[in-house]
Amino acid sequence: MGARHLSLNWASSLSSKIAGLVPGRKGKPPPPAGRSYVEFLIESSIRVLGFSTIGFVLLIFFFLLREGLPIFREVAPANLFGTRWYPTFDLFGTLPLIIGSAYVTVASIAIALPLGVATAVFIREVAPHWTREVLKPLIEVLAGIPSVVLGFFGMHVLAPLVRTTMDVPTGLTAFTGAVLLAYMALPTIISVAEDAIDTVPRSYRDAALAMGATHWQTIWRVVVPAARSGIATAVMLGMGRAIGETMAVMMVTGNAARMPISLNSLFMPVRTMTATVAAEMGEVANGSVHYHSLFGIGIILFILTFLINIVAATAIFKKRHRGGLR
Amino acid sequence: MEKFRVEHLNFHYGDKLALSDISISISDRRITALIGPSGCGKSTFLRCLNRMNDTIRGARVEGRVLLDGQDIYARGTDVVELRKRVGMVFQRPNPFPQSIFDNIAFGPRVLGLEGDLHQIVEESLRGAVLWDEVKDKLKQDALGLSLGQQQRLCIARTIAVKPEVILMDEPCSALDPIATLQIEELMQSLKEEYSIVIVTHNMQQASRVSDFTGFFWLGEMVEFDVTERVFTRPAQRITEDYITGRAG
Ligand SMILES: Nc1ncnc2c1ncn2[C@@H]1O[C@H](COP(=O)(O)OP(=O)(O)OP(=O)(O)O)[C@@H](O)[C@H]1O
Numbered sequence A: 001m002g003a004r005h006l007s008l009n010w011a012s013s014l015s016s017k018i019a020g021l022v023p024g025r026k027g028k029p030p031p032p033a034g035r036s037y038v039e040f041l042i043e044s045s046i047r048v049l050g051f052s053t054i055g056f057v058l059l060i061f062f063f064l065l066r067e068g069l070p071i072f073r074e075v076a077p078a079n080l081f082g083t084r085w086y087p088t089f090d091l092f093g094t095l096p097l098i099i100g101s102a103y104v105t106v107a108s109i110a111i112a113l114p115l116g117v118a119t120a121v122f123i124r125e126v127a128p129h130w131t132r133e134v135l136k137p138l139i140e141v142l143a144g145i146p147s148v149v150l151g152f153f154g155m156h157v158l159a160p161l162v163r164t165t166m167d168v169p170t171g172l173t174a175f176t177g178a179v180l181l182a183y184m185a186l187p188t189i190i191s192v193a194e195d196a197i198d199t200v201p202r203s204y205r206d207a208a209l210a211m212g213a214t215h216w217q218t219i220w221r222v223v224v225p226a227a228r229s230g231i232a233t234a235v236m237l238g239m240g241r242a243i244g245e246t247m248a249v250m251m252v253t254g255n256a257a258r259m260p261i262s263l264n265s266l267f268m269p270v271r272t273m274t275a276t277v278a279a280e281m282g283e284v285a286n287g288s289v290h291y292h293s294l295f296g297i298g299i300i301l302f303i304l305t306f307l308i309n310i311v312a313a314t315a316i317f318k319k320r321h322r323g324g325l326r
Numbered sequence B: 001m002e003k004f005r006v007e008h009l010n011f012h013y014g015d016k017l018a019l020s021d022i023s024i025s026i027s028d029r030r031i032t033a034l035i036g037p038s039g040c041g042k043s044t045f046l047r048c049l050n051r052m053n054d055t056i057r058g059a060r061v062e063g064r065v066l067l068d069g070q071d072i073y074a075r076g077t078d079v080v081e082l083r084k085r086v087g088m089v090f091q092r093p094n095p096f097p098q099s100i101f102d103n104i105a106f107g108p109r110v111l112g113l114e115g116d117l118h119q120i121v122e123e124s125l126r127g128a129v130l131w132d133e134v135k136d137k138l139k140q141d142a143l144g145l146s147l148g149q150q151q152r153l154c155i156a157r158t159i160a161v162k163p164e165v166i167l168m169d170e171p172c173s174a175l176d177p178i179a180t181l182q183i184e185e186l187m188q189s190l191k192e193e194y195s196i197v198i199v200t201h202n203m204q205q206a207s208r209v210s211d212f213t214g215f216f217w218l219g220e221m222v223e224f225d226v227t228e229r230v231f232t233r234p235a236q237r238i239t240e241d242y243i244t245g246r247a248g
């Protein structure tokens, strides 16, 4: 349950926080005494905690805006969305960073989607009962591995492997990052996709089986397509985790801010938005243009992640609204 | 001509005996109705005929079920092949969340049937008296059809793989009277080519459409005979009580 709740909470945290804003039932009679008084205390302290959480979130958000928005005034849009990121020469082209993030993320999805769906199908439809009982907690453990550990693993095992097998100058490439991110997104994708597969009505399977479809045909032609909106949600949630991930990516992608435009740049170093912020934040002068530009990247990242979450949340909402997957 | 022959069939859900010692013969190109109170084992019996009970944990079958003389529970029986020959229509219409065309084409596609797909789809839809209503919207989502249309779509989907027997488990219980009548008429025309076994709670329906009727009571086949006889001169007291509404 852990991983699933974690991932879903994280997507719906915003909406539940908004829901927390709605005041309690009006016209409640005043608490008599004794036990009700205690309850009143508990209730109000919970409310205070809830509101302060919202307050902190808003604070952080405003801080981000205050520090980041000036960049959009200080630097011309042509520069800001240009192709060269050399802050020392006043070149603040974020495009290679945005594309770098997108590149790594999309590649990681391309790896994680088939693996995740296949694993979810295996756990739900094929694995015997006891295997399922063992696999599910294992996958949740997988979600808990600190990303720095994965990064270390990536640097010392994965990167050399990529270098030798692909015969490229360095193993610190977009591909290496994508593999690691896929690994990180997998637990989320598996749990959510598995849920989606589980909600496919029995009657669809019955119909297919009764027509003489084999177990596999039933799975691939009926169950998985019927669960596709849930699977899309799973991917979106996994992607949400991947695009915001910093540590592991920074450790294995080589961090060269070049435009990854050709196909073989998959096996060359790239630099992502998060890695840029993390790497450069320590060296910038407070309040400088460079400093603002890093927060500007933060804003862009925030907007992208927010959009992805919204899409994922609407998909979840639609699914509930319809009363199950269709 | 005999299609199915069931001999001393027992069925267990774990420790629970759901069917005991059922023996009947189901005729080819006839409609056989199964009636009886809720929970008496009609669906269980029906699902024994195409082995849809196989996936239920702890389920156990004893006795023999012969389809054209071959025991379908014999070792080495190809269940997929069996279900190709014995199709099933369920209580609630269950079209796939795909287009009307894809729903019908599903069976022929997965079974790799020869022939022009468009022609199979048209024939099946005509066979299920649905063609005129949907011929202009084959690409539309099947779930947009009315329940009665969906059920006829499910019948069309079943006959698209050209089975020999069609099992129907209360196919009209989710439908309004007009849609029910349409399905009943459809059954009369299907009976030219297929053996049909239908479970129903509707006495009128059983007497209207069927040639033979079996009455289940507490997991046993209490009475099985020509429909007319069952409804006019039942051999068992309990059958009469049930049909006239005094028991059940
Ligand atoms: N999967 C199952 N596991 C255990 N017991 C079951 C299962 N399915 C059915 N039963 C039991 O077997 C008995 C026969 O059920 P069955 O569904 O065949 O009845 P039915 O005659 O079709 O009833 P209805 O008219 O309500 O559809 C019932 O007592 C039911 O509780």
Ligand SMILES: [Mg+2]
Residues within 6 Å of the ligand: B042, B043, B044, B169
């Ligand atoms: Mg039933």
